[in-house]
Amino acid sequence: MIFVITTYDWVPPFAVGYVRDLRIRWACEEAGLPYEIETTSVRDKTPQHFARQPFGQVPILRDGQLTLFESGAILLYLGERSEALMPREAAARAETQQWLVAALNSLEPVVMAMALARIFDQDARAEELALPRLQERLAQLVPVLKGRDFIAAGRFTIADILLADVLRIVDSMGELAAHPVLADYMNRITARPAFRRAHAAQVAHFAQAA
Amino acid sequence: MIFVITTYDWVPPFAVGYVRDLRIRWACEEAGLPYEIETTSVRDKTPQHFARQPFGQVPILRDGQLTLFESGAILLYLGERSEALMPREAAARAETQQWLVAALNSLEPVVMAMALARIFDQDARAEELALPRLQERLAQLVPVLKGRDFIAAGRFTIADILLADVLRIVDSMGELAAHPVLADYMNRITARPAFRRAHAAQVAHFAQAA
Structure with a gap:
């Protein structure tokens, strides 16, 4: 199973290194979960983007049929999948x-x-x-x-x-x-x-x- | 097991009905979880309060030995304890x-x-x-x-x-x-x-x- 993380296709220089997809990449790297990146336009946000993310933000995670947004919620989801990210007790x-x-x-x-x-x-x-x-x-x-x-x-x-x-x-x-x-x-x-x-x-x- | 919810001893009139302990009372009422209320001073916040809640906020939940703050985190915790609050699937x-x-x-x-x-x-x-x-x-x-x-x-x-x-x-x-x-x-x-x-x-x- 490969996670798919959606991020923007471009951001202004001051935002590079600070886009919230970093939190999800980081969690996947910690847990050894494979992922790939897809992009969505930041300058022309599409109806498809808003249909998946009502606020027009990133990241979005796709795991098979499941689509999730909000970096905090995606971290909770990944945390349940890997004890490297969240203890079980x-x-x-x-x-x-x-x-x-x-x-x-x-x-x-x-x-x-x-x-x-x-x-x-x-x-x-x-x-x-x-x-x-x-x-x-x-x-x-x-x-x-x-x-x-x-x-x-x-x-x-x-x-x-x-x-x-x-x-x-x-x-x-x-x-x-x-x-x-x-x-x-x-x-x-x-x-x-x-x-x-x-x-x-x-x-x-x-x-x-x- | 009785949950203990800590809230303030007083708030200004405009805040009555809006203090975040409401979210926890509401969840307990939905799930039929018994709770009691304890108070902490809002006008003279004590070192004991800051020791339990670093930002000096309420609510705080006590469940036996466990103490938890942040209304969102307490709701996640109660959600795991009652399917009336969060589905299992x-x-x-x-x-x-x-x-x-x-x-x-x-x-x-x-x-x-x-x-x-x-x-x-x-x-x-x-x-x-x-x-x-x-x-x-x-x-x-x-x-x-x-x-x-x-x-x-x-x-x-x-x-x-x-x-x-x-x-x-x-x-x-x-x-x-x-x-x-x-x-x-x-x-x-x-x-x-x-x-x-x-x-x-x-x-x-x-x-x-x-």
């Missing part, structure tokens, strides 16, 4: 899902608010509102990650994929250096060979597309 | 998780950006940036929910709890009426007796606390 599994959801719902929204303000809207007032909210969340994560190698269950999980990838966005905006505990965690998790392979593959994909 | 289960995550990561952030702008920050520029993003997402949901009774798997699931509860926030800001398909869905889902019981219980809790 109930409490460890619940803790993994807790931190996956925390990254999606309590951290990523404040990170994206900051990215929208600074990069997309370039709006000083919006940035002034977003920055303290981002800094508060980052500060709250520091005691959690201090002395902890992984965010959940004492081992690598899909929660690390999501949390480290969201922290990469923070780092790209220059806001992570003030929190060495978080920067160390991100650097440690993204030093994994599976991340390196996934990242290189995404960069190569968009270089070819350019 | 793999594809239906994946679709349920997909829409739960979509509500958490693609809808709730644009809704909360609007709520922050209009209610908390009362900032005209922030609202001007947030409103079109909210309206775009709502418009994208309309074709999905047209002619569909439930958001996922052809039946009631935890994805409906999350999606309908996020749409309630939109409705409270007066922005849902322009989308009758979404308003009908929200009204239908929140007409369920389990929602009514959960909502009444939260309102009674904060009335007593006032």
Whole structure:
């Protein structure tokens, strides 16, 4: 069974290495799950794309007859297929899902608010509102990650994929250096060979597309 | 086994009926899972609270030795414990998780950006940036929910709890009426007796606390 991951055919240079298909490539690399890539137009989003993904986003995963979107949901799905991604034991599994959801719902929204303000809207007032909210969340994560190698269950999980990838966005905006505990965690998790392979593959994909 | 749900001891009047413990009460009511309520101070958040919930939020669920936060993660956990909340079949289960995550990561952030702008920050520029993003997402949901009774798997699931509860926030800001398909869905889902019981219980809790 080969998973098929749909991503865009092109993105602007600043987005290369940050498109959410990276999270799915990374999970597949960690678990040794084979996958191939299909593309959909980002500049002319098609009715077929919206029919599969109502928000016109990527990634989309196809597994036989099943089509799934939302990187967080795809990670939960792959996590159930490979113990390399999510433990089987109930409490460890619940803790993994807790931190996956925390990254999606309590951290990523404040990170994206900051990215929208600074990069997309370039709006000083919006940035002034977003920055303290981002800094508060980052500060709250520091005691959690201090002395902890992984965010959940004492081992690598899909929660690390999501949390480290969201922290990469923070780092790209220059806001992570003030929190060495978080920067160390991100650097440690993204030093994994599976991340390196996934990242290189995404960069190569968009270089070819350019 | 009795679940223990932690919520705040008090919230301002506009938040009554919207505190996230509602989602967990609702799931327990749907599944016939007994629960009791404990409170933690919202005005003087304690070190004990932050030790259990790094962001100082509620709800927190206790199930024996296990403590869990993030309403989305708690719903996933309860979903695994009751088929009334999440189907067992793999594809239906994946679709349920997909829409739960979509509500958490693609809808709730644009809704909360609007709520922050209009209610908390009362900032005209922030609202001007947030409103079109909210309206775009709502418009994208309309074709999905047209002619569909439930958001996922052809039946009631935890994805409906999350999606309908996020749409309630939109409705409270007066922005849902322009989308009758979404308003009908929200009204239908929140007409369920389990929602009514959960909502009444939260309102009674904060009335007593006032």
